[in-house]
Amino acid sequence: MKITSVRTVVCNAEMRNWVFVRIDTDQPGLYGWGECSLEWKTRSVAGCIEDFAPMLIGEDPTRIEFLYQKLYRQSFWRVGVIGMSAISGIEQGCHDILGKSLGVPVYRLLGGAVRDRVRMYTHLGGGDMRAVYESQMQADTKLFVDRALEVVARGYTAVKVLITPPTEPLNPIAGYKYAESVMEALRLAVGDSVDIMIDCHGRHSLGNAVEFCRILAPYRPYFIEEPVPPENVDVMVEVRKASPVPIATGERRVTRYEFRELIEKQACHVIQPDLCHCGGLLEAKKIAAMAEAYTMGVAPHNPLGPVANAAALHFDLSTPNFLIQEDMLTDVPWRWEVVRHSLRSENGYWLPTETPGLGIEIDEAAAAKHPFRQEVIHATTVRAPDGAILDW
Numbered sequence: 001m002k003i004t005s006v007r008t009v010v011c012n013a014e015m016r017n018w019v020f021v022r023i024d025t026d027q028p029g030l031y032g033w034g035e036c037s038l039e040w041k042t043r044s045v046a047g048c049i050e051d052f053a054p055m056l057i058g059e060d061p062t063r064i065e066f067l068y069q070k071l072y073r074q075s076f077w078r079v080g081v082i083g084m085s086a087i088s089g090i091e092q093g094c095h096d097i098l099g100k101s102l103g104v105p106v107y108r109l110l111g112g113a114v115r116d117r118v119r120m121y122t123h124l125g126g127g128d129m130r131a132v133y134e135s136q137m138q139a140d141t142k143l144f145v146d147r148a149l150e151v152v153a154r155g156y157t158a159v160k161v162l163i164t165p166p167t168e169p170l171n172p173i174a175g176y177k178y179a180e181s182v183m184e185a186l187r188l189a190v191g192d193s194v195d196i197m198i199d200c201h202g203r204h205s206l207g208n209a210v211e212f213c214r215i216l217a218p219y220r221p222y223f224i225e226e227p228v229p230p231e232n233v234d235v236m237v238e239v240r241k242a243s244p245v246p247i248a249t250g251e252r253r254v255t256r257y258e259f260r261e262l263i264e265k266q267a268c269h270v271i272q273p274d275l276c277h278c279g280g281l282l283e284a285k286k287i288a289a290m291a292e293a294y295t296m297g298v299a300p301h302n303p304l305g306p307v308a309n310a311a312a313l314h315f316d317l318s319t320p321n322f323l324i325q326e327d328m329l330t331d332v333p334w335r336w337e338v339v340r341h342s343l344r345s346e347n348g349y350w351l352p353t354e355t356p357g358l359g360i361e362i363d364e365a366a367a368a369k370h371p372f373r374q375e376v377i378h379a380t381t382v383r384a385p386d387g388a389i390l391d392w
């Protein structure tokens with residue numbers, strides 16, 4: 001079997017463009033789909049796939065480790081998140097081809113199922129932070145509570161929220177009170193049977209982050225995510241040591257090499273690789289195995305498109321230290337109209353699929369109704385009261 005073409009299908013889903021990869025083979029009707037969506041770098045990732053294509057044409061798509069090595073090592077320059085996202089999408093597409101060629105779902109190629117179903121949570125977002133600043137940090141708790149109750153009514157037993165405001169190196173007291181008032185309202189609304197995760201988007205300094213962990217601890221968050229920016233692992237270690245709440249991080253790290261430092265220094269309790277960025281399914285399995293040796297859990301990051309959901313399902317089913325899976329609900333109402341799939345969920349859990357491969361196909365005609373558009377992020381920059389740019 002040989003690869004005959006590698007190309008992307010881009011589909012605009014408002015906040016982000018989904019980048020799907022299609023790999024065709026010389027076997028009639030046998031092709032694979034992967035996803036490498038990367039917010040606000042769509043053209044770079046699609047261009048990287050174009051750059052990689054000549055290295056793949058004529059190769060056997062089932063030699064997945066070999067092809068990963070070829071793309072990673074022959075690049076000479078380490079390819080960063082743009083190149084690793086492209087590799088991830090290609091790697092997923094090769095798994096899809098391999099599963100289809102053997103007539104088995106991908107999770108069976110990853111060691112088989114270690115669980116019967118996959119617990120999900122969904123991200124409730126964070127509201128309009130510019131409005132929060134303009135209203136002097138008066139929390140709209142009803143907004144968060146209404147969103148939480150809506151997804152709990154749909155069967156979810158866990159939610160994530162973005163309630164710590166973007167901060168300067170030290171924070172006015174109003175920012176802490178804002179976060180505490182939202183968390184208190186959420187806990188009161190959903191009770192103790194729903195887990196609440198706090199995403200900080202790497203917004204804080206060490207001092208701010210520890211204070212947010214301390215004041216939110218009485219409401220028992222499941223974990224606090226990315227309390228400080230991802231660049232300096234030693235700072236994350238300090239937060240982890242000082243925090244009374246478990247720490248999760250990793251969505252902005254790629255490859256086993258970048259996760260190695262996080263894991264060896266025990267900078268967190270839960271790692272969050274993104275299967276569309278970290279290097280794909282096998283790379284995520286290797287990262288998870290390193291984390292398992294340090295008793296860390298794995299909660300894959302997944303706010304992207306529907307093919308990313310399918311890839312995550314197969315990883316989660318087959319990974320022993322998997323904890324909980326992010327599921328995207330709120331991007332666009334036509335999300336599931338651009339795919340044909342066999343994915344099913346029930347009471348806040350994804351169920352296994354027995355469809356060969358990843359179990360998902362892009363409907364290219366449906367996707368073409370939503371062509372690439374520049375995202376709105378550039379109009380929503382978060383700025384401090386003095387006009388300085390803050391982490392989003």
Ligand SMILES: [Mg+2]
Pocket residue numbers: 199200201225226251
């Ligand atoms: Mg996050």
